[in-house]
Amino acid sequence: xxxxxxxxxxxxxxxxxxxxxxxxxxxxxxxxxxxxxxxxxxxxxxxxxxxxxxxxxxxxxxxxxxxxxxxxxxxxxxxxxxxxxxxxxxxxxxxxxxxxxxxxxxxxxxxxxxxxxxxxxxxxxxxxxxxxxxxxxxxxxxxxxxxxxxxxxxxxxxxxxxxxxxxxxxx
Amino acid sequence: xxxxxxxxxxxxxxxxxxxxxxxxxxxxxxxxxxxxxxxxxxxxxxxxxxxxxxxxxxxxxxxxxxxxxxxxxxxxxxxxxxxxxxxxxxxxxxxxxxxxxxxxxxxxxxxxxxxxxxxxxxxxxxxxxxxxxxxxxxxxxxxxxxxxxxxxxxxxxxxxxxxxxxxxxxxxxxxxxxxxxxxxxxxxxxxxxxxxxxxxxxxxxxxxxxxxxxxxxxxxxxxxxxxxxxxxxxxxxxxxxxxxxxxxxxxxxxxxxxxxxxxxxxxxxxxxxxxxxxxxxxxxxxxxxxxxxxxxxxxxxxxxxxxxxxx
Numbered sequence: 411x412x413x414x415x416x417x418x419x420x421x422x423x424x425x426x427x428x429x430x431x432x433x434x435x436x437x438x439x440x441x442x443x444x445x446x447x448x449x450x451x452x453x454x455x456x457x458x459x460x461x462x463x464x465x466x467x468x469x470x471x472x473x474x475x476x477x478x479x480x481x482x483x484x485x486x487x488x489x490x491x492x493x494x495x496x497x498x499x500x501x502x503x504x505x506x507x508x509x510x511x512x513x514x515x516x517x518x519x520x521x522x523x524x525x526x527x528x529x530x531x532x533x534x535x536x537x538x539x540x541x542x543x544x545x546x547x548x549x550x551x552x553x554x555x556x557x558x559x560x561x562x563x564x565x566x567x568x569x570x571x572x573x574x575x576x577x578x579x580x581x
Numbered sequence: 582x583x584x585x586x587x588x589x590x591x592x593x594x595x596x597x598x599x600x601x602x603x604x605x606x607x608x609x610x611x612x613x614x615x616x617x618x619x620x621x622x623x624x625x626x627x628x629x630x631x632x633x634x635x636x637x638x639x640x641x642x643x644x645x646x647x648x649x650x651x652x653x654x655x656x657x658x659x660x661x662x663x664x665x666x667x668x669x670x671x672x673x674x675x676x677x678x679x680x681x682x683x684x685x686x687x688x689x690x691x692x693x694x695x696x697x698x699x700x701x702x703x704x705x706x707x708x709x710x711x712x713x714x715x716x717x718x719x720x721x722x723x724x725x726x727x728x729x730x731x732x733x734x735x736x737x738x739x740x741x742x743x744x745x746x747x748x749x750x751x752x753x754x755x756x757x758x759x760x761x762x763x764x765x766x767x768x769x770x771x772x773x774x775x776x777x778x779x780x781x782x783x784x785x786x787x788x789x790x791x792x793x794x795x796x797x798x799x800x801x802x803x804x805x806x807x808x809x810x811x812x813x814x815x816x817x818x819x820x821x822x823x824x825x826x827x828x829x830x831x832x833x834x835x836x837x838x839x840x841x842x843x844x845x846x847x848x849x850x851x852x853x854x855x856x857x858x859x860x861x862x863x864x865x866x867x868x869x870x871x872x873x874x875x876x877x878x879x880x881x882x883x884x885x886x887x888x889x890x891x892x
Contacts, residue, residue, distance in 0.1 A: 450759055458687060466677070473848070495619070532839060532844060562691065565695045568695065
């Protein structure tokens, strides 16, 4: 692999040089790919994608972790697993009434229970779009793109209202 | 994928072993099968649906809701909430790649997403307020509509847009993307924007009411009505779906229309199936799978109609 005539020190020098060259090549390729992407993709779109990528990875592992805690019984569920078949055929309204959970964010008081602990991961994934939109807003404001800033602000308002539970009507 | 497999193995371990000590022993009232059998069955079904959905070119939610509500003992409220989460998880996972590659376009997506997500909140509230049989009847009708759309609608890879309309020009709904197959840059612009945006109101309402995602309708509207190239339509549709389903999912979550035992295995089964499906995409006979999807939807649509009629 190494063409070195200087014994062990020579081989070491050759190895470090090879590693440095490879690292420089990788950096150049990354910059080239990034520049190519920027030809087709705006900076804010790229920022949205980067944040979304991190969020999805985190959300996925978090959800799987909380679900394992739930099914293995590390965190006691509000509805015992063996009783689930009696509950999952009820409507959402009947279920909430029978276990005494209100609408909106009242489930938050039950996150100590394994089943409701999973709602943290679910709500994180549901809220990820909102977080990514907020990441984009500074780019648009900096560019003085007021039309898209307004559309984005409206979307953030709609998603925030949906998340707040204010748009959840009792039936 | 490793994550999904480890959770599936965990579920199998629970199924084969003793139940956790916290669970009180109360006899189940609504089903002859134990809870874990339904959950494992759900995992298998969502895995298969994940494979079929990718190869057949449809979203997971549109298959999941009619099939699971028709053949599983879960209430439609929880199935719809989970359907939204499945569609959301798939769209979020695909988002970074689509956005970085320029296949999804943020500027094209934002106006329709705003309209459709607002409508989805209204739709979700209506859907949760309506009696079950009415929702089943409407779901059956919609699914049969989706079947006709899939069977009849033609797609255009590069629709001809002679001139961008004033609204799309004002909203800068145009762009350029690189097609690696033809190795060329493709410029695109949009027309019939007001008609397209009006259709997104209906799409949002239906997505919220039935939890069936919106990809099946987004793509034809973007591609055939607004003249967006097919690849950008598919990519941007997925991105719009992530916003619309987020809004509707919050309504279902805030209504308590989610059960972790249904939602999480379904999401994991679908994710695992989709991963396998992507690998099979180059080898599978897409035309045959598409016919299978149409057949499955037809069956599920009829089943939903029958349930709606109380049969």
